[in-house]
Amino acid sequence: MKAMIRDVEKHVGEEITIGCWLANKRSSGKIAFLQLRDGSGFMQGVVVKETVGEELFKTAKGLTQESSMWVTGVIKSDGGRTAIGHEMEITAIEVIHEAIDYPITPKAHGTDFLMDNRHLWLRSKRQHAVMVVRNELIRATYEFFNQEGFIKVDPPILTGSAPEGTTELFHTKYFDEDAYLSQSGQLYMEAAAMALGKVFSFGPTFRAEKSKTRRHLIEFWMMEPEMAFYDHEMNLEVQENYVSHLVQSALTNCRAELELLERDLTVLENIKAPFPRVTYTEAIAMLKEQGFDDIEFGDDFGAPHETAIANTFARPVFITHWPKDIKPFYMKEDPENPGFVLCDDLIAPEGYGEIVGGSQREEDFEKLRAGMKAHDLDETGAYKWYLETRKYGSVPHSGFGLGLERTVAWITGVEHVRETIPFPRLLNRLYP
Incomplete structure (x- = not known):
């Protein structure tokens, strides 16, 4: 047998x-x-x-x-x-x-050597354990959203515009037109939510960002739900319930792998909704109190700032209500606090940084149009279809994106996201 x-x-x-x-x-x-x-x-x-x-x-x-x-x-x-x-x-x-002279022996090897031999390094116990946890998070994602009544939608990878108006895109020619590798499926998911109510996508995204930190990949996978008739608070609840589900699923189904990776399971066992919430303004004050004199109101947070905030709670923490000027055009302004938007970053503890970014989207046609104009986005060209989602039956809606590799890194406790994807694409690595 x-x-x-x-x-x-x-x-x-x-x-x-x-x-x-x-x-x-x-x-x-x-x-x-x-x-x-x-x-x-x-x-x-x-x-x-x-x-x-x-x-x-x-x-x-x-x-x-x-x-x-x-x-x-x-x-x-x-x-x-x-x-x-x-x-x-x-x-x-x-x-x-019979394998002869297998290059990765039981002795210690350098990172560059292991990355050059990634196709073989995947066979090791450690890498096997990380990939099993990754697979469990994907399985648990489908389980969660299916149970919550979401419909899976696949947005295109080739797009004619940038979701956030950024220049950090991979450009290509689409016959006689300009096209880009998608950095997010969000805009398409908003359109899908207007048709199907609650939707989610899971697929590769690309960022032409020249970063070498342990948190960054050039190609990574995103979970992107979008929900019609959901406001900011409802959006936060979905995020914390989803992340809690991922952690508890990993603990239940991958305990042996987490133990092999020497993950502190007591830390993960405490990860349950609801999560603490602080506003951007409160976060700035917290950092000032902790001696971060380099941060000023209106600045984005770097890795040390995110780590300090999250470690204050030893759990994932929402940073909400960011200044409008430093966030993308599609986020809804807080009607009770002009100049700030109804958004959040979910920061994981232990130095793993932002794992989720979300917001309530601006549903008003004229306000979205004004935001696009302020960001020099062509409302009659590549973004015309997106603006039309507010022209025909617009409703309040919200969504978020979760980076799979950062989440795998946090749950497994591995230091660098390059170990959390089978074949990582880094700033100076396209092989194997």
């Missing part, structure tokens, strides 16, 4: 066959311990010379790192020595392909 490592607990006492690779090994004169992996998990295989004979034992001892094979054996409890709780007493090995 063929099976996978993740399912071995169903086959205790049975002889099964697993297709796998050799991650590592150690042996003595009488026993060989093979660390096996099959993509679904890692497990130890034990080869006892006295039981299997000289020829099979010689084969086991001669296996090289990352060689592929079929292994057959009986599944037994390992006495709780490993996370999986079981091991295989091997009775047969059929080598499929």
